[in-house]
Amino acid sequence: MVLNSRNNIDIFPDTFEGFSDFSFVNAFSTSIFLITYIFGVMGDISIITVIIKDHQIYTPMYFFLKNLSFLDMHYTPVTMPKAIVNAILGSKDISFTECMAQLYLFFTMAATAMAYDNCMAIYRPLFYGVIMTRNLYWEPVSTSWIFGALCYIFHAVNTFSLPFCGPNVIDHFFCDIPPVMRLSCADYQVNEELIFIYSSCIILGASGLTVVFHICIISTIIQTNHVQGHWKAFSTCSSYLANGLLFYGTGISMYLRPISNYFPIRGRLAAIFYSIITPTLNPVIYCMRNTEMNAALKKMCHQIQRKN
Template identity: 60%
Template structure:
C-alpha cells in the first residue's frame, strides 16, 4: 500500500460511451429538473399559503417536496455539467460530500414515507382521535427523527465506502458518486465492506418498508368495512398517492442497493438511478396533484392569484 498514491479526484463518466445521446440527455435532465423544481416549489408554497392545507398530511407532503427538491439538486446539476463536457472531474472530498448528502436525502425520504404511512393509518383507522394524536409537535418530531436517522444511516455508508483505499482506477461509471460504482474502484478487496453495507441496508430499508406495509393492514381492513363504494373510494383516495410514491421509491431504489456491488452493471445502474433519483422525485408532485382535490384547488388559487 505504501507504493500507491491516494487519489485526489475522480472522473464521472456519465454517458460518455454514447456521445450521440449527449444532447438528448442534456435536454431530458434539464426538462425533468426544472419541472420537478417547479412542481415541488408549487406544493410547498400552496401548503404554506392555503389554510385548508394546514394539517398533518400536508405538513408531511411539504417536507417530502422539500426533500425531493434537494434530492434532485444533489445529482442533476453535476450530471448536466458532465454531459456538456463529455466527462466530469470531481474532487475526492466533493465525491464524499455528494454521496453523503445523497444517501442522507434518500434514506430520510424512506423514513418520512414511513411516518406518512402512520399518519394515513391513524387518519383512516382511528379518525375520532386523529386530531389529538397527530399534533404539530408529534409531526415535527417524526420529521426530525427521519432526518436524524437518515444522517446517521448515511454516515455509516459514507465511512464504510470511503474507508476503502482508492489508489488506482478513478473513473466512476456513473453520473454521480454512488456506493456501488465508487466501491468497485477500491484497490483492495471490498467484499467485506460490501457485505456489511448490504446487511445494514437490508435491515434498515426492509424494516422501514415492513412498517409501511403494516400501516396499510388496518387501512385496508377499515376501508373494506365501509358499506358504500363512494365511501371506500373516498377513504382510499387519501392514501393512494402515498402508496403510489412508496411503490415507485422502493421498487426502483431496491434494484440499486439491495444487491451486491459485485453484481453492479454500469448501464443498469445509470438507468435505475434515473428512475429513483430523478424521475420519482419529479413525479411526486404530479401524483399528489392529480389525486388530491384540495391540492388542485390550492394550486389553482396560487397561479390564478399570480395572473391577477
C-alpha cells in the same frame, strides 16, 4: 471521520462516465432529465408555497407534505445538477471530497424521504385528525432528519476508507456505492458484506413498513360505508404504494446484490428511477389527485393573475 484522504485525493478516480457511454444518447438523456428536474422542482415549490399561504389546508398531512417537498428539492439536486452541467459542458471531473459529500448527502436525503413517506402513509388517511396536534408535528420530522443524518455516516466511511490505486472512470452519473467501491484496489468483500447487512435492515424495513401501513389503510377503506369513494381511495392508495415500491424495488436491485455483479447499464437505469423519477412523481401523486390541493393551487393562480 478518519479516511485515507491524502492518498485518495491524489489518486481517486475523478471522472464520470455520464448517463450513457454513447454521446448522442448522453445528450438526449441530459435534455430529458433537465426537463424532468425542472418540472419536479417547480412542482415542489408550488406545493410549499400553497401550503404556506393557504392556512385552510394547514393540517398534519400537509405539514408532512410540505416537508417532503422541501426534501425532494434537496434530494435530487444532490446528484442531478452536477451530472447535467458536466454533460452540457463536456466536463466529467469530481474531486474526492465532492464525491464523498455527494454520496453521504444522497443517502441522508433518501433515508429521510423514507421516513416522511411512512409519515404520510400513517397520518394522511387514518389518525392525523385524532392524535396529532401542532406541538407533535416536529417530533417525527426531527426524528427522520436525525435518523437520516446519522444513519449513513457508516456508508460514507465504509466506502471511502478503501484505497484507490489509480485514476479510473466512475461508470455512473453520480457517486454511488457500487461503482465507486469497484474501483478500489483492495479486497472490499468485508465492506461489501457490511453494506449488504446495513442496507437490508434499512431498505427492507422501510419497504415492509410501507406495505403494512398501506394494508392497514386498505382495510380501513373496506370497512367504511361510502361505497362510491372506495374506488377513488383504492386508486389513490395504489398510486402511493406503486411509487414507493418503485423507489424501494430499484434500490434493492442496486444495493442488495453483490458488487461484483454490478452492471453499469442496469445500475444507471435503476438509479434513474430512485434518484430522478420517483421524487419527480411525488408532487403529481400527492397533489394532482387531491381535491383540496387542486383548489388551493387554482386559488393561488387566480391571485397571481389578478396581481398581473
